[in-house]
Amino acid sequence: RLLAVKSLTIEGYASNPNIGQAMTPEAEPLLWMIPDYKRSLDLANDRMALEFTRRPAFPAVFDNFRQNQRLDGNVAFNMGGGIGPPPANPPAFPPRQSAATARERRLDALMHPLTAVRAALDPRATFKSFKTTGVGRSVDVTTAAGDVFTLAVDTLNRPVSVSMEVNHPNLGDTIRITTFGAYENLDGVRLPKRLVTMLDRWVEYDVGVMKNTLDTDLTGLA
Numbered sequence: 174r175l176l177a178v179k180s181l182t183i184e185g186y187a188s189n190p191n192i193g194q195a196m197t198p199e200a201e202p203l204l205w206m207i208p209d210y211k212r213s214l215d216l217a218n219d220r221m222a223l224e225f226t227r228r229p230a231f232p233a234v235f236d237n238f239r240q241n242q243r244l245d246g247n248v249a250f251n252m253g254g255g256i257g258p259p260p261a262n263p264p265a266f267p268p269r270q271s272a273a274t275a276r277e278r279r280l281d282a283l284m285h286p287l288t289a290v291r292a293a294l295d296p297r298a299t300f301k302s303f304k305t306t307g308v309g310r311s312v313d314v315t316t317a318a319g320d321v322f323t324l325a326v327d328t329l330n331r332p333v334s335v336s337m338e339v340n341h342p343n344l345g346d347t348i349r350i351t352t353f354g355a356y357e358n359l360d361g362v363r364l365p366k367r368l369v370t371m372l373d374r375w376v377e378y379d380v381g382v383m384k385n386t387l388d389t390d391l392t393g394l395a
Contacts, residue, residue: 174361175291180391181364183212183285185382189227192375193343202375204230210380214282215391216291220245221282222252222394242278243267245395249275280320280339284351286332286365289324292316309333331356331363339372347373359385 187210190202205227213222221244226237241252249270283289292298297317304311311325322337336350349372353365366382 175287176294178287178291178362179215179217179388181214181216181285181287182384182386182389182391183210183214183380183382184384184386185210185366185380187225187378187380188230188376189378190376192372192377193341206230213391213394214285214288215394216288218245218392218395220391220394221278222391223278223281243394244275244278244282247272247275247279249278276320279318280322280337283316283320283322283337284335284349284370285368286335286353287362289314289322289335290332292320292322293324341372344373349377355382357385360387362387 187207189205189207191205192202195202206229207225207227209224209226211222211224213224215221223242224240226239228237236256238256239253243250243252250267251270252267283292293300293312293314295317299315300312301315302311302313302323309325309327311323313321313323315321320337322335324332325334325336327333332353334350334352336348338346339349340346349370351368351370353368355366356363357366364382364385366385368378368380368382369376370378370380
């Protein structure tokens, strides 16, 4: 059933603390609010879009910083993000982002149970470090693209987290982990409605999902 899913659209709200820009190393990060979080995953064609508006929950000289990040296979690009209202006519040929940015977005797309389990079900994926604990099991997955992540499940075999090693400009080599909760059953597919991403000991994103949608037409992400 999971392999039959063609696309997933996630809509909701989030908070996004500003890791790396606090006043001191141990201070709590400044908080950004995201009232319009939307992630679109074209699983059939290996494409992704992440769209949201960051609004500072602290005194700032500007407001409403827009993000519109895209990934089409190995090509990363942005569609008119920035400060202020969206452009009336987004660029027809947006500048291509770096290969490192494309890899970061490909890894980011794996931080969801549907994409992670689908990657693990790929016949070209490999596994190691099977572990069992009192609350479930985990395994290290190497994807067909060579990316590595750890998938953890609970005693009911529900994915509870995906984690991976990353390099951060402020924190150095560290761990990013996304935990999943508040599952719903949507047309035979169990999908989380709460996703919390931690970078080291800091919250990076806390997403509340208002709506999951399966198998809509996402050909516009090309």
